[in-house]
Amino acid sequence: MTRIDDTFARLKSDGKKAFVAYVMAGDPDYDRSLEIVKGLPGAGVDIIEMGLPFTDPMADGPTIQMAGQRALAGGQTLERTLQMARDFREGDTTTPIVMMGYYNPIYSRGVDRFLADAKEAGIDGLIVVDLPPEEDDELCIPAQRAGLNFIRLATPTTDDKRLPKVLQNTSGFVYYVSITGITGAAEARADTVAPEVARIKAKTDLPVIVGFGVRSPESSAAIAGIADGVVVGSAIVGEIAKGRSASEVLAVVKSLADGAHSV
Template sequence: MSRLTACFDRLRAENRAAFITFVTASDPDFDTSLEIVAGMPDAGADIIELGMPFTDPSADGPAIDRAAQRALAAGGSMVKTLEIVRRFRAGNDSTPIVLMGYFNPVYAYGIERFCADAANAGADGLIIVDLPPEEDEELRIPANKAGIDVIRLATPTSDDERLPTILSGASGFVYYVAVAGVTGGKSATADDIGAAVERIKSHTDLPVAVGFGIRTPEQAKAVAEVADAAVVGSAIVSLIEGGLDDDNKPGKGMSKDVLAFTRKLADGVRSAKR
């Protein structure tokens, strides 16, 4: 059983949603990034999405775009991203890690090599936001053979005709992008999210995670009441940015502050009534 399946099975038995965090690997530097990622489980994260830094993150808003640029400026790379996963896994064998990003860095690294190295490092899933389901076989098949789930994205415009294509071959969970636009944008209403999750679930047994626009514990709680997972990224990344000095170096206590905020978000998710 994969870590993702085991995680969602356990939380289903506990009658609660998962809390999924997102940070960009090597933002603001390798050591600080590893410290934050390693501290996420104790701060309440059930699953961690780790962004693979890329020069042109077209689906992301300004906060995550800047995080990617900081990571690259600090020497972030695919090799270092996988090294963060490897070091995290040395101390934590249960919390799932999902690598999230764009196809270009994966392709440049080499698809077969990437899938093998990601699996050996301890990654559990992939979200490649610019790779449509009709064109992802060249990555999905070797990833699945390596034991890595390929997670698909659904959006408010994914109608009942489109959803079967999105879901065919998907595994791990479905990531529902709650709003049209880039990360960190406006928030959707709980009613809208609930209706969308119900519609997606009529097509699949996979858990449905909801992200984009969740910034507060209250919003995370509202999402956790209607979905299988709530995903928070831009709000955490923005707190990292806010704790940097003019040279993009972390100030004293920045990691602690980020993890304290993560705990508040996790408490919001865990307080949701199912």
Template sequence: MTTRIEARFARLKEEGRPALVTFVMAGDPDHETALKIVEALPAAGADVIELGMPFSDPMADGPSIQKAGLRALKAGASMQRTLSLVKDFRKGDGDTPIILMGYFNPIYIYGVEAFVKDALEAGVDGLIVVDLPPEMDDELCLPALDAGLNFIRLATPTTDDKRLPAVLKNTSGFVYYVSITGITGSAAPDAGKVAAAVSRIKRHTDLPVCVGFGVRTAEQAAEIGGNADGVVVGSALVSAIEASSEKGGGDAALKAVTDIVASLAEGVRSARLAKP
């Protein structure tokens, strides 16, 4: 059966343009505002939504996403509430792919079998679990794939041709290429290096390749999107939520995020149109 993620990328391939993949943290700055933001993302231009699973020790994330997770936890976020957010989103949107992204610990505590079952029932389409290497596929990856969830793996600038086949072996939906070494939001990607890396990955797989980490502007999104199947933006949105919610509350956060997404979507949609 074709998943929502696979269907979305197939449609975008027909349209000849890359996807805009947006990341926000579940429960940030609070559950109600987070739900409103997620519900507004598709109309603003998001093609795929990554939803962060709040965790108290997010070692691969930069300060903005770390703080988002802590804000969410302080506001009462939990795995149960994250899944309920997805379920509520699905009441009004049956097409936009939702991917849960984060760390294995909250899933392990929830129980892998129960998590996979409840995630599917809520309307989750895929998982990105940044601290589960291919050597631990039995823990979550294979049960998730067997149940019909896509399992999206990260490739990085240090993932060489010898390591890449192991990374790709049980990956489905798309490959997430981390364009810089280090934590999220720490630097801007080099478009030339990204293009070369995407080309190299595509020699090993037919899966779409999406590029994230460091993309903040429409111009960057257009440049990266010219060589990738998708552009992932997270820290810029999370930072906007933090800044605007402190000043004007939930409505301000909602407007700030949708304004940025609309701008980024314009950049992404120009990426392939500009090609002859």
């Protein structure tokens, strides 16, 4: 059982939905990013998605691309992202952290070394968007052997033939991408997402969490109402980009979390 598994078991027992917040590690700089990350649980965040900045983020829209550029310009690296997890763990040993990013930095570090370091730093799960199921031996299976969840994305184009392959070695939860395209591109609609969530849940016992295109407390509530939880990224990262203080960013996060927890 990972912290992710424990969190979903607790939420289910309490009759609650999960609120997952994405932030780019190191945006706008290390200290302010860490301050925000440390404040997320108090703002109602059940699971933290910590973005690993990368130079070619093909799944991300402009908001998160720019966050990655700011972080890289500030000297954020894979090592500093692991250190951010360590620093967070000094004050919080229960909130799950999922590292989300691309395979190149992990490959460059070496899979075995990365997994050992991630586990030691307090990372609980991985979302690596450019590794398909056909490459599970590369990272997914070693990660699970190391005690980390490997979370897979399902999308509107994941048909019934493809879905079993996507679910095959997934653990922790399934991340359903509510729109076709990049992050922040469109608003998620509960009426179109609901049948897709039901289709996935018919094939797995894992929680199904919906992300991409959730921007307001109202849409957070609507999406959480038809899934096991909701992920918000671009709306939070956009507040950081405006130069908001940590307390201002966390107030926005709380409003989004309250939306998800209201159903």
